[in-house]
Amino acid sequence: MEDLHKTYPGGVEAVRGLWFDVGEGEIFGLLGPNGAGKSTTLGVLTTTVRPTRGHAYVAGHNVRRHPLEVRRSIGVVFQDSVLDNEFTGRENLRLHARLWRMPRHAAEQRIDELLDTMGLADRADHNVRTYSGGMRRRIEIARALLAGPRVIFLDEPTTGLDPAIRDVIWQLIERLRRDEGVTIVLSTHYLEEAEGACDRVAIVDHGLLVAEGRPSDLVDQLGPDLVELRVGADPGRAADALLASGLGSRPPLLRGDLVAMPVRASAEQARARVGMLTSDGLGIRGSTIRRSTLADVFAHLAGAPHHDAEDLSA
Amino acid sequence: MTAASLAIAGVGPLYRRRLAVTTRTLSGIVGQIAMPVLWVLVVAPALDTALGGFDPTIDYYTFVAVGQVAFLVPFTAMFSGLNVIVDKDFGITRELVVAPVAHGAITIANALGVLTIALAQVALIVVLATARGADFHTSLAGLGWFVAATSFLTLSIYGVAEVLALRIGRQEAYGPLIPAVGVTPWFLSGALFPITVLPAGIEQLTVLSPWTHTVAVLRHG
Numbered sequence: 398m399e400d401l402h403k404t405y406p407g408g409v410e411a412v413r414g415l416w417f418d419v420g421e422g423e424i425f426g427l428l429g430p431n432g433a434g435k436s437t438t439l440g441v442l443t444t445t446v447r448p449t450r451g452h453a454y455v456a457g458h459n460v461r462r463h464p465l466e467v468r469r470s471i472g473v474v475f476q477d478s479v480l481d482n483e484f485t486g487r488e489n490l491r492l493h494a495r496l497w498r499m500p501r502h503a504a505e506q507r508i509d510e511l512l513d514t515m516g517l518a519d520r521a522d523h524n525v526r527t528y529s530g531g532m533r534r535r536i537e538i539a540r541a542l543l544a545g546p547r548v549i550f551l552d553e554p555t556t557g558l559d560p561a562i563r564d565v566i567w568q569l570i571e572r573l574r575r576d577e578g579v580t581i582v583l584s585t586h587y588l589e590e591a592e593g594a595c596d597r598v599a600i601v602d603h604g605l606l607v608a609e610g611r612p613s614d615l616v617d618q619l620g621p622d623l624v625e626l627r628v629g630a631d632p633g634r635a636a637d638a639l640l641a642s643g644l645g646s647r648p649p650l651l652r653g654d655l656v657a658m659p660v661r662a663s664a665e666q667a668r669a670r671v672g673m674l675t676s677d678g679l680g681i682r683g684s685t686i687r688r689s690t691l692a693d694v695f696a697h698l699a700g701a702p703h704h705d706a707e708d709l710s711a
Numbered sequence: 712m713t714a715a716s717l718a719i720a721g722v723g724p725l726y727r728r729r730l731a732v733t734t735r736t737l738s739g740i741v742g743q744i745a746m747p748v749l750w751v752l753v754v755a756p757a758l759d760t761a762l763g764g765f766d767p768t769i770d771y772y773t774f775v776a777v778g779q780v781a782f783l784v785p786f787t788a789m790f791s792g793l794n795v796i797v798d799k800d801f802g803i804t805r806e807l808v809v810a811p812v813a814h815g816a817i818t819i820a821n822a823l824g825v826l827t828i829a830l831a832q833v834a835l836i837v838v839l840a841t842a843r844g845a846d847f848h849t850s851l852a853g854l855g856w857f858v859a860a861t862s863f864l865t866l867s868i869y870g871v872a873e874v875l876a877l878r879i880g881r882q883e884a885y886g887p888l889i890p891a892v893g894v895t896p897w898f899l900s901g902a903l904f905p906i907t908v909l910p911a912g913i914e915q916l917t918v919l920s921p922w923t924h925t926v927a928v929l930r931h932g
Contacts, residue, residue, distance in 0.1 A: 443809050469811040479802035481728070483735050495724035496810040540806075 401451035403437050403604075411437040413604035414451070419582055419597075421547075424574055426595035427584040428691075430699055434604040435584040436476075439552050442582065443473050456547040469497065472541030472579075476553040478533045480525045486536045487512070487521040490543055497544035504543070511539040515569070531562035538569060542577065549573070551583040555590065563587070567594050592616075592691035602699035615694045620645055620659030623689045624667055629680040632656050638679055642670045650696055659689055659697065721812025722820045729824030732794065746786070747832050750779040751839040758903070765904075773847065774930075776840040778902030781926045782894070783836065784829045784861055785868040789893030791825045792872030796882050822869050829865040830858070860928040867921070868893060896922045901930075 403412040412434040419425040427435050440446030441453050444464040453460045456470035481489050487508060494504035512518045515535040525533060534554065541549050554570065555563040567590055574581055585591050591598055592612045600608040600615075608615055624644065628635040636649040636656045644667055649658035660667050667686050675681045733739050755775045763771035798804045807817050841847060849857065871892060879885045899906070899913065900922040906914050917923045 445805070445808055465811050465813070468809055471809070473806075473809045475802065475805055477802050479806045481732070481803050481806075482801055483732050492724060492728055493806070493810075496721055496807075496812060498720055498811075 398438075398442075398454075399452045401438070401441060401453055402449045403434075403441060403446060404449045411604055412441070412448075415601065415604070415606055417599050417606060417609055419548075419580060421580055422574065422578055423596045424570065424581045424583070424594055426591040426598035427582065427601065428586075428588065428591060428598050428695055428699075429584075429601040433601045433699065435601060436552065437604075438601070439550055439582070439584060442467075443471060443550055444468055469544075470547045472544070472546035472549045474534070474537045474541045474549070474551040474554055476556060478530075479537065480528075480533060482524075482526050485522050485524055486517055486528070486532075489525060489536060490540055493540045493543050499544055507543055507545075508539075511542060515539045530558055531565065534558060534562070534566060535569070538566070538573075542573065542579070546579060548580045548582060551581065553585055554583055555585065555587055563590065570594060588692040588695050589690065598691070600695055600699050607698045608694065612691045612694075616689050616691060619689050619694045619697060620647070620661050621689055622660050622662075622664060622667060623687055623693050624658050624660050624671055625685040625687070626656040626671070626674070626681050627683040628654050628656055629682050631680060635674070635679045635681060638674055638677065642674065644670055647697060652696075657693070657696070659693065660686075719813075719816070721810060721816035722823070725807070725812070725817055725820030726823050726827075729794070729821050730827060733824065733828060743787075743828055743832060744835065746783055747779070747835045748839065750783065751776065751836055751843060755779060755840070756843075762904070765908075770846060772843075773840070773845040775903065776836065776845045776847075777930045778897075778926070779836055779840075780833050780861060780929055781864065781900055781902040781922070782897050783832055784864050785893040785897065785922075786889070787829045787832060788825055788865050788868035789872045789889045791821070791828075791869060792876035792885060792889075793882060795821065795873055795876035796880060796885055799877075799880065800882070818873060821873065822866055825869045826862060826865050830861065833861050856928055860925050864922075864925045864929075896920055899923070900926045902926050 398415055398417050401412050401415040402410070404410045415434070415438060427438060429435050437446055441448050441460060442455055444460050444467050448461065455467045458466040458470065460467050481492065484492070490508045490511070491504065494501075494508065499507070509518070512521045515538065517532060517535055517539070520528065520532065525536065528536065538551075538554075541551075551570070555566050558566065570581060570583070571594060573579055583591075583595075595612060597609065597611055598615070599606055608618075610618075624639065626632075626635055626639065632651050632654055636651055636658075639649050639656060639658050644660040644662050645658045646661065647659055649656045662670075664686055671684045671686065675684060733743070755772055758775050759772040765771075795804075798807075804817075808814060837847065875888055875892070876885055879888075899909070899917045900920060901917070906917050906923060909917065
């Protein structure tokens with residue numbers, strides 16, 4: 398993707414110059430708060446949104462010049478369930494196979510194989526209206542894989558699913574990469590899941606790329622540890638004191654009564670400084686020093702100061 | 712495979728899907744059949760009894776049977792616009808637009824599906840009306856004009872329906888347009904009575920309506 402821009406009618410600039418590459422066979426996560434430009438970016442890559450400027454290539458095809466070739470190379474799992482509700486799971490897969498012009502015999506064989514992989518063989522001939530959320534998601538993933546795509550796009554693949562099913566879906570995604578060798582590009586709000594599943598991530602905010610890399614590298618860049626202070630009154634004063642302590646180089650993040658700052662000092666040093674701050678009458682009610690996570694990277698790069706805590710944890 | 716052949720290839724499966732969606736449920740089938748049956752066996756005979764004597768030279772039952780075609784076809788076409796909204800609401804449109812087919816193939820397949828259903832309904836009207844005594848004295852060429860006019864009416868009204876459905880996007884807002892667009896012009900098209908009996912001025916206005924000319928082709932082609 399090179400210098401991608403998308404301005405919608407009315408002047409809303411959803412994407413303002415995105416650059417990134419995804420390697421073959423990678424699981425690549427696109428992260429960002431609501432309205433950051435993730436869906437527009439996925440829309441461009443799946444040829445449903447026409448970029449205003451810039452270039453994007455999928456499986457070597459230019460999305461603007463050769464959209465049909467791009468669509469032939471991809472599978473898409475949408476955020477909302479997108480199934481033909483009048484049909485069974487198997488019939489939904491068959492329609493996909495016909496549209497992707499798969500030979501009939503090969504399609505039937507592949508459909509059986511995928512239904513088996515997804516654990517849906519016994520429900521394949523039931524109407525999809527009778528499927529649970531997790532089953533619908535699995536049949537959609539099967540459909541995306543059916544025609545042997547080189548790239549799969551998953552838009553919020555686990556949103557709205559319970560934790561057990563989310564786990565199953567992530568295991569499935571990892572298995573797809575391992576067994577099918579496909580490149581997977583996904584967007585998600587579940588940062589702890591992205592941290593575990595993605596080889597690399599891009600954090601976008603306000604249509605711009607704010608960070609890109611391996612989740613562990615991004616965490617290291619932020620600071621491997623994080624100090625969190627719970628403050629009774631005037632968290633701004635505690636934040637100033639924490640910044641002045643010299644433990645970290647980034648300004649602390651304020652979320653309600655919580656002040657959080659990544660630190661580069663050792664845990665012992667940090668603990669000692671925090672102990673001094675606690676006795677300084679800053680109203681600190683409690684403190685934690687823990688390992689930083691991708692969610693902290695996200696919060697510091699894309700979460701503040703214009704997004705609330707709900708956005709960060711959603 | 713060229714881009715063009717990929718695009719055209721999508722019409723077949725999408726057309727079969729559209730027909731399957733419409734005919735999959737009992738209510739879908741009954742809904743498509745009930746209207747022609749009701750017209751031919753109940754409404755048309757009643758109209759014939761009530762109004763048939765106004766001109767002894769006209770076989771009013773046959774006259775109104777042709778008028779039924781002009782009623783049913785636009786109604787079916789307008790009603791099919793709801794399918795576009797349902798597909799959009801339930802998301803399947805999104806799956807179709809990322810398929811390796813030209814987006815125009817979706818519209819063409821939908822239109823062909825509606826045309827197939829409309830022609831089947833018209834065939835049912837003709838068969839039932841003939842069985843009940845209508846006299847469609849026609850030639851092969853006349854039959855060709857009849858089918859062409861039916862197809863023109865179906866496809867043109869469906870074109871309007873699809874544009875309105877995509878622009879409006881909500882079933883509750885689209886619903887009231889079905890009678891407004893699909894039925895109102897029918898009253899002034901010469902389907903129920905000759906346009907010559909309309910008040911002066913209105914008769915001239917109906918000449919501007921393509922509906923009137925389509926009914927004329929249906930009746931005299």
